[in-house]
Amino acid sequence: MPHIHSLRVYYEDTDMAGIVYYANYLKFIERGRSEWVRNLGVDQNAMKDEQGIVFAVRRVEADYLAPARLDDLLDVETRMAEVKGASFVMEQRVLRAEQVLFVARVVVATMTTDGRPVRIPADIRARM
DSSP, X not given: OOEEEEEEOOGGGBOTTXXXXXXXXXXXXXXXXXXXXXXXXXXXXXXXXXXXXXXEEEEEEEEEOSOOBTTOEEEEEEEEEEEOSSEEEEEEEEEETTEEEEEEEEEEEEEETTSOBXXXXXXXXXXX
16 A cells, blocks of 8 residues: 655746756655655654664656646655565655656665665564
């Protein structure tokens, strides 16, 4: 079951043509992933402070299918695709009503604060 995060397109999100600037879709899906993690009950600040572990995007594959525009109400749909030892893969879509505007596959690495890979903690893996 996907997690849904709703947002509205503001003027600051658009380019001179009045459509969402391509890089802002990455911000939208980041918010969706952050809310997904929060919804799991994971406090990323505590995870960093107490365990020295952080999540970092390692790879993004993205397809831009149709433009979003000023004042559009969008839904960012986030779902788990795969969990590995020290990483996981998310599939995300940005929709306006039923129309899919953007799709992405995001590989997220779990690492120490000094950048070394580390296994996903067992309690977090169980929630995923």
